[in-house]
Amino acid sequence: MFTENATLMLYVENVQAEYDFWKTAGFEILSKETIMDYDTFDMKPHADSTLTFKVYDKAFIKQISPEVADFQPSVLFETEEITELHERISGLTDNISPITSTPFVSFNFASPSGIYFAVKEK
Template sequence: MIKKLAGVMLYVDSQEESVKFWKETLGFTVVSEEELPEGYKAVEVAPDSRSETTVTIFDKAFIKKYSPELHIGTPSLMFETDDAGALYEEMKARGVTVGEMTEMDGSKVFNFKDAEDNYFAVSEADRT
């Protein structure tokens, strides 16, 4: 039986730039780095070391070569925060392109763009 989503794989054109964005711009932690064939690597990042779900960043060139059957499109990810307003302002101050803050089912929601023009969403946690 499946118990939870442990991680997401993100395939990017520039792994170095992507890791830099998640780590330096968003403040994520590098959980692990795994050496792969031909000098490629897999870099696992997460909001912090206690996160249940991680994002592992792979170079698209590696995936195309070693797993050509995989779909390399960007997944639609929804992150959660306790204070969407504060995170929204913090991201804007760090130069992150953010979409308009909206409400969905009573929660504040916005999207943001990474270094490769992929969009991801953030929703405020239900405080009830």
């Protein structure tokens, strides 16, 4: 049986840039380590979240599992403070949309590796 926890793996070009981005965005960094000479880290969007993100260097993934190295997830976050979060993320990236209201209040943004994420108001 599966447990209540899940980990979403992100494959990126620059692990340190992603680490700095997500830490500044307010994510909780759980651990940082080196595997086979490649840096990696675990993070959560909120301390109580059951979803963990594991960030790997894409070069590492190309060595151990090349068939998935170019896969990118589609992730939708929720927030109760969409305006404040939009302002915070705007200070971290130029790749951010304005807040829209159709079909629901939301915006999207890209991390340093160009992976896009969506945020909707809860």
